[in-house]
């Protein structure tokens with residue numbers, strides 16, 4: 001059920017399953033918060049109910065983990081918000097889905113990144129997200145019309161968190177499981193004063209990856225795997241196996257987006273990964289770092 005919204009203040013709209021991050025963000029912004037009521041019909045259709053009168057400036061929070069029905073909900077919510085009075089409508093999507101399919105790897109494949117980013121750019125005046133998976137492009141501007149995309153980075157938060165877990169002089173080595181992770185290892189390392197290396201990953205299927213380490217001596221080292229996201233967990237599991245085969249002392253893992261589908265977390269544990277840390281960009285039991293201030297700072301400047 002929608003809750004109170006004031007007429008003139010900026011309003012944060014969110015869905016009940018993201019209420020925790022929404023409350024933290026509303027607090028940081030000093031904004032009123034209203035929850036959208038969503039009803040799912042037996043056939044999968046959805047009905048949304050927003051506060052009946054909206055202020056001119058509205059920010060909608062919706063992470064796109066489990067994206068398919070949420071993209072339809074965003075279409076309904078954005079169009080409804082405009083008819084209810086929102087003139088400036090921003091989307092905060094801490095996890096932006098569909099960013100990995102950034103080219104047609106085989107003839108005829110949909111380039112989902114371009115299509116989904118374009119869709120959101122048409123619905124919203126600004127789209128604020130965290131560490132979208134940009135590999136073959138440098139910025140969201142390349143796929144979102146009118147410079148509407150704002151991509152924030154949470155890897156420095158991971159780096160500072162990791163460094164704080166080793167208060168002494170001996171620090172862990174950051175390891176990126178694939179070349180795309182090089183950017184997050186570099187940013188986390190710079191923020192936490194930590195060295196890092198990057199592996200080479202070969203993906204043959206959703207759950208079929210191999211990870212090769214670069215030729216460093218790792219025996220006895222404490223290692224932390226750093227990546228933007230973990231979904232099936234296979235990337236982290238294979239990286240951990242390769243690291244233990246090299247004789248590392250311990251492997252922990254830190255990710256920005258804790259998607260962790262199915263038994264992914266158990267698989268990480270079974271592979272010997274000790275501690276698993278994530279930001280609350282995606283709500284999950286491994287969350288230890290809040291992105292609320294990062295988002296609020298960007299929204300104030302947007």
Ligand code: R5P
Pocket residue numbers: 133177178180181206209227228229230231232233234235236
């Ligand atoms: C892709 O390169 C990403 O950075 C992640 O490494 C990947 O998506 C993780 O997926 P999974 O956990 O299913 O291996």
